[in-house]
Amino acid sequence: MDHRPPHPSQRHVGEPRLPLLAVPFALIAAVTVVDVLAPPDVHLGPFLVAAPAVTASFAGPWMTGFVGAVAVAAQVTVAVVRTTATDLNHTFQIIALVLISIFVTVFAHLREVHEKQLTQLRSVAEAAQEVVLRPLRDRMGPLRLASVYLAAEAEAQIGGDLYAATRTPNGTRLIIGDVRGKGLEAVGDAALVLGAFRAAAHQEADLPRLVAHLEAAVAADPDGTGEPAGEPGEAFTTAAVLDIPDREMTVRLISCGHPPPLLLRGGRVIPLEVDHPAPPLGLTQYVDSGFAPQSFSFEPGDVILLYTDGVIEARDAKGDFYPLPERAADWPGDGPDALLRHLCADLLAHSPGGSLGDDAAMVAIERISGGA
Numbered sequence: 001m002d003h004r005p006p007h008p009s010q011r012h013v014g015e016p017r018l019p020l021l022a023v024p025f026a027l028i029a030a031v032t033v034v035d036v037l038a039p040p041d042v043h044l045g046p047f048l049v050a051a052p053a054v055t056a057s058f059a060g061p062w063m064t065g066f067v068g069a070v071a072v073a074a075q076v077t078v079a080v081v082r083t084t085a086t087d088l089n090h091t092f093q094i095i096a097l098v099l100i101s102i103f104v105t106v107f108a109h110l111r112e113v114h115e116k117q118l119t120q121l122r123s124v125a126e127a128a129q130e131v132v133l134r135p136l137r138d139r140m141g142p143l144r145l146a147s148v149y150l151a152a153e154a155e156a157q158i159g160g161d162l163y164a165a166t167r168t169p170n171g172t173r174l175i176i177g178d179v180r181g182k183g184l185e186a187v188g189d190a191a192l193v194l195g196a197f198r199a200a201a202h203q204e205a206d207l208p209r210l211v212a213h214l215e216a217a218v219a220a221d222p223d224g225t226g227e228p229a230g231e232p233g234e235a236f237t238t239a240a241v242l243d244i245p246d247r248e249m250t251v252r253l254i255s256c257g258h259p260p261p262l263l264l265r266g267g268r269v270i271p272l273e274v275d276h277p278a279p280p281l282g283l284t285q286y287v288d289s290g291f292a293p294q295s296f297s298f299e300p301g302d303v304i305l306l307y308t309d310g311v312i313e314a315r316d317a318k319g320d321f322y323p324l325p326e327r328a329a330d331w332p333g334d335g336p337d338a339l340l341r342h343l344c345a346d347l348l349a350h351s352p353g354g355s356l357g358d359d360a361a362m363v364a365i366e367r368i369s370g371g372a
Contacts, residue, residue, distance in 0.1 A: 020058050024051035024067045032074040036081050046093060048075055052101045061109040068101025133194075136165050136363070140172045141246045142300075143365055146336035148344055150310070150360045160186030160237075161308045161361040164194050166201040171246045173201045173210070176306040176363055177239035177258065177281075192217060193237050193281065207243045208291040211254050211278070214239070215291075218282040236282035240306060244298065244365070251298040254291050256280050259312060262328055263296065264303040264339070269325045272296050272304070303336060303366045310360030311343075317352045336364030 028051050035044040052068035059067075075097050079090035136147045147163060160179025165172060175197050179189040196217035197210075204210040218237060238258040244251050253261065253272055257280035263270040274294045278284060298304065305328060314322040327346050331339050340362055348354040 021055070021063070024055045025070070027051050027054070028067075028071050028074050032078055035078045046096075049097055049100045052104045056104040056108040056111070059108065060112050061105050064108040065101065065105040068097075068105060072097050072101065133162065133190075134164070136163070140165060140167055142368055143172055143244060144336055144368055145363065145365050146340050147363045148340045148361070150344065150347070150356055152310070152356045152359045160190040161310065161359050162190040162194055162237075163306065163361055163363050164197055165363075166198060168202045168243075172244045173197075173207075174242045174244070174306070174363065174365065175201075175214075175239055176308065176361065177237050177256075178308045178310075179237045180235060180280075189218075189235065189237065193239070197241075207241060207252055207254055207293045211239075211241050211256065211281075211291040214241070215281050215284050219284075236280040238280045238309075242304075242306075243293070244367070249297060249299045249367075250295045251304065252293040252295050254278060254293050256291075257283075259307060259309055262305040262307075262325060263298070264305060264328060264331065264333075265299075265301075267329065267333075269329045271325065298367055300367050300369045303339060303364055305339065305343075306363040306365070308359075308361045310356060310358040311347060311362060313358060314347060314351050314356055314360065316350050322347055322350050336366045339364045 028048060031044050031047045038044060048071040051071045052064055055067040056064045072094060075090070075094050079094065083090065133149065136145050138145060145165060149161065160181060161177070162179065163174070163176040165174040175193075177190070177193060179186045179193070181189070193214060196214050200210055200213040204213055218235070237256075239256045240258040240261060241254045241256070242251055242261070243253075251272075253274060255274045255277045257277065260271045260273045263272055274292075276290075276292045276294075278291050307324065312322055312324050316322075324343075327343060328339070330346075331342050343362060347356075347360070351357075
């Protein structure tokens with residue numbers, strides 16, 4: 001299973017939300033009627049500026065300008081009914097309303113242009129990301145796999161979350177990671193890491209040499225430009241790299257600054273914390289650290305959950321982080337697909353409006369009886 005839930009619904013840029021249009025027109029009608037019936041020393045005309053201002057928050061420039069014109073016409077009607085259109089007080093109210101209507105119409109135009117740019121950039125980034133993140137196979141040797149990618153809210157730039165799996169003569173190797181930064185640059189950095197992993201995962205004999213190969217690829221071209229590195233720490237990727245042998249009931253893990261995988265076993269959730277984590281890829285040249293793998297038991301029926309920090313850093317309305325280990329423990333246990341469906345629904349329910357502030361990825365791996 002490789003599942004990408006649809007992105008949170010987005011209306012077409014500049015398309016008015018029809019139910020909301022009733023608000024400015026109702027406001028214009030109410031102010032006009034009350035102003036006509038009010039005593040001579042009471043003037044409610046200034047409240048009409050709220051109509052185009054409110055419209056600019058959700059509609060395009062044409063609708064905003066139209067509402068502004070209706071508001072001006074209403075103000076002229078009030079002036080004619082109460083005194084005359086050339087009355088000094090009403091004249092200044094009309095002029096002010098015209099100027100404010102023009103201002104908010106220009107604002108609506110600029111907002112529409114900005115929304116179109118964001119939509120285009122995100123569409124390009126998503127298309128590039130779909131090419132980079134190839135679907136994972138449902139079955140690889142004695143493993144069942146499932147993966148999911150949750151996009152952030154529409155206004156957020158797409159992230160550099162990555163995952164991949166490949167078969168080797170003796171087992172399966174996987175990587176999950178998160179590139180520093182957002183947008184197309186992050187997608188390009190993710191492609192660099194994934195390309196290096198796919199090229200070397202079944203060539204390097206042991207896990208430390210594979211991770212060293214990934215580090216060399218990131219350090220050689222830290223920003224995807226071919227230029228030398230800039231300031232230390234400008235480009236890096238957190239990653240967890242796993243080697244799961246077919247005939248050994250273990251998993252070997254090297255963590256490069258990435259959140260620890262979770263092992264689900266018999267209703268328990270066990271974080272796979274390594275004793276000696278390595279720095280994120282791209283930073284080991286500044287920190288004296290080797291790539292030491294650590295082995296953990298991984299038996300038939302066990303499930304390993306990999307995830308990026310977009311999952312555990314999702315906040316609810318009170319600002320509390322998503323408690324992934326607790327929620328994973330509630331999983332009834334019916335395969336990796338069911339686990340990710342359970343967590344996705346729960347994560348979106350945890351986030352206000354069902355929108356995440358950052359992209360999030362999860363991969364679930366279950367060991368089943370028998371080898372390939």
